[in-house]
Amino acid sequence: MNIHEYQAKAILRNFGVPVPDGHVVYNSNLARDWARRLGDGPWAVKAQIHAGGRGKGGGVKIAKTADEVRQYAKNMFGMTLITHQTGPEGKTVKRVLVENASNIADEFYVSFLVDRVTDRVTLMVSAEGGMDIEEVAAKTPEKIFFEVVDPVVGLTAFQARKVAFKLGLAMPQVKQAVSLFLNLYKAFVEADCSLLEINPMILTAEGDLLCIDAKINLDDNALFRHLRIRDLRDYDEEDPMEIEASQYDLSYIALDGNIGCMVNGAGLAMATMDIIKHTGGEPANFLDVGGGATIERVTEAFKIILSDDKVKGILVNIFGGIMKCDVIATGIIEAARQVGVSIPLVVRLEGTNVEKGRQLLAESGLNIVSAEGMADAAAKIVKAVNG
């Protein structure tokens, strides 16, 4: 799960990490009022969307007067921000963060993440703050420093010190950095983050370290033990169909093509999209109905797939392991009747009780094309859709 910058900063503030004073607002008059309350300026006015690269698209402004804050906020509300992380359709700004701006003397990059190679949490820093870290990693990997954290001991002061010195900080700032990194690690672990990124952490003209941006991704698997964090989910930032699907434990992602897919298992679902493309078609979605493909879930899956106007045909690919094929076939027939599927429907069933399942489909009276094997299924649906 992703959360907004202002929410991430609120979490970090609770763990003693230095972040600017600020407040989120939902209209431009409040932006001005909060600016006055925060201090004498200047202020940073920041559009809150779940994507980086906001500055280039006009989503981050520095205001010198409270009226300027109001004006910038006014421009931002309702604006569609397109950055390299939003996709071409962009994201609409509905929340704006107003906070005290700082005099920046230097910028750094700091992040914690779960590294799949070491199976450990890793602290990653670079003096190339404010830059796209993936670009730094590609062009100048020697400018990025790592410390791998022992999960029992946690991040140690000496590790924090080592990387702080590598950033070229002087001793008073090294001391600040040690405390800052230790608190970031504590926040990372206690909130069950999968990524915590500060870009940039700045050195102010006054000699203080401050995290002026913050990005947190939370581990979806751990949300059950963070009910208050779970409530930070902003449904406006997500695809409405993906939200609908998640309520039925369906994993759905919309794509651009015209062949809807319903598959059990994430790997097979990805492979089904791949074979559609390989056969000359374009998949309209990723949809994993999971292990227990009940009538209700299959019905919902059909509804979600059909709500996409681009869909001109549906491929159902089920390899029944736990599920018996006759049960799945009954579900498909029932769901197809309820929803009224009028576009071509190709079903490939394999696994336990497959003969019974195929027989049920054939006898259903519905216009269902049965397929044997993935290649046959892909060929049939692509032919039905492309002609």
Next chain:
Amino acid sequence: MSILIDKNTKVITQGITGATGLFHAQGARDYGTRMVGGVTPGKGGTKVDGFPIFNTVEDAVKETGATASVIYVPPIGSADAIMEAVDAGIELVICITEGVPVLDMVKVRKYMDGRNCRLIGPNCPGVITPGECKIGIMPGYIHKPGPVGVVSRSGTLTYEAVWQLTSRNIGQSTCVGIGGDPVNGTSHLDVLKMFEADPKTKAVIMIGEIGGNAEEEAAAYVRDHMAKPVAAFIAGATAPAGKRMGHAGAIISGGKGDAASKKAFLAECGISVAESPAEMADALLKIWTP
């Protein structure tokens, strides 16, 4: 021989009194696996469908001599269940549970350091040595004893590969589902090393996904150290960047871990790469004759 499990492997089920645990314990027993009991705290001394139940893994090991454990415990208790099995001296722990918090797994991996135990999963279908021993949720009958080792992150996509082999009358030595999570117990590389050392395995199908670099790491081993032929498929060629495709591990970030670059590297390493998931068995047959 085969890898990890055979007809002598004694298995206990952690979480055996849950609906899922019991269902699959029964399925494994029907297949012929030596399912010797289960663990549910508080129900020790009772029986469920003939399976003796113990309060702790330690008790179960003492009484049954089990060397393998399969875990169906819900995510909130999965990490604890794995560590309990490790502590009790179980040699092979297979965690089927989906949705285990990643930081729990980071701790589990640390806990397992230096101990003589192998973990498969979590979020995996399990392991099967056809005709001998089935531990997990895969449908037994699609398998057939034979010479091909199969390793995969995905459940149903593994069944697909197995079915392609069985339909061509080619059997499998052992099939290992390592699971789709970013931090897990066993990698593609670990399994390839076991297959290379196993006299019964003559060839291997490796199924990978977008994200991470585990497939590349395994491919480098194939290039440098493996004599047996390997075919592979990488799922996710059509996946959009930055989106989590069901498996938490399957995210392309910053242009790394995409299917095209993985396939290209695998091919460079001498692996026969299937362009379509319908051609996994055929890709192997291009470079190997049973």
